Amino acid sequence: MKHNDTILYKWIDFFSVVSVVSMFFWYYNSFEGGAFIYLFEYGLLLLIMFCIYISTLIFIIYRVLNGKGKMMFLSKVFHVSFAVLLLTTTIYNSELFKSAVIIKAIMVDDLYSYTLVFRTDGGVTTEINGMFGYTETINGKYHLSDSLIIFDIQPYDKGFLKDTMLIDPSSNALYMYKDSNGQFIKKKDWLSNFDIIEMSQY
Structure with a gap:
């Protein structure tokens, strides 16, 4: 693997972790009633984190589909974990498992x-x-x-x-x-x- 690719993957890991953690705390605050309030207070920062989150996610998916995503273990763990969290909480809060x-x-x-x-x-x-x-x-x-x-x-x-x-x-x-x-x-x-x-x- 080229040295430049190694540096790139490390930066992708770093930005993935930072953006996913930011999205997690913002999502967590939605259960405390403050997600949109934080959006107004820290709108620019959250927008930047969201753009980084989407960009790293697209990059990882592209690399994995092309068989070049083996080195981005940390990025994949954080993105997959957050996706599982979103899916789980969405299903849990839906009417699917609730009584009439x-x-x-x-x-x-x-x-x-x-x-x-x-x-x-x-x-x-x-x-x-x-x-x-x-x-x-x-x-x-x-x-x-x-x-x-x-x-x-x-x-x-x-x-x-x-x-x-x-x-x-x-x-x-x-x-x-x-x-x-x-x-x-x-x-x-x-x-x-x-x-x-x-x-x-x-």
């Missing part, structure tokens, strides 16, 4: 939308979407008692969601608040209820 949805309801305020997704296995998630592409998912547990949803593990801070919610199919709403007599207030108002957008027989 019983109720899906949404509430929107000035900055965020909150979507509650209740499933047949007793799992519930709060999917939060906000400005600048902010996303976050919080998991919890619940069980049903007649027309009541009782949270065993709340999918959000207790100051926001109450321990119990009322399902009211007639108004397509989930109500959270009670009056002084302990009865649910069946009145749609700002931030007082979730609007049901999907419901099967529960």
Whole structure:
């Protein structure tokens, strides 16, 4: 192997590792709700890392297809590992291995939308979407008692969601608040209820 090729492969390994690690941390922050915020703060740097990532990936694929990629072991390990991570998390977060949805309801305020997704296995998630592409998912547990949803593990801070919610199919709403007599207030108002957008027989 030529000396120049050896130097080239070392640089490819270096840029592959740096770009893949950068993409990994940016991807990881998507689960913490901050991927797009980081994109606005470090947009130029992330763009450079993304271009390097794509360039090294194309170079490696080209070399491998031409039987000249044996020396780029580190590059191949990092790129393949990241590809496997993307594929695995995409499948895991898809509906493929999740139980059926019983109720899906949404509430929107000035900055965020909150979507509650209740499933047949007793799992519930709060999917939060906000400005600048902010996303976050919080998991919890619940069980049903007649027309009541009782949270065993709340999918959000207790100051926001109450321990119990009322399902009211007639108004397509989930109500959270009670009056002084302990009865649910069946009145749609700002931030007082979730609007049901999907419901099967529960």
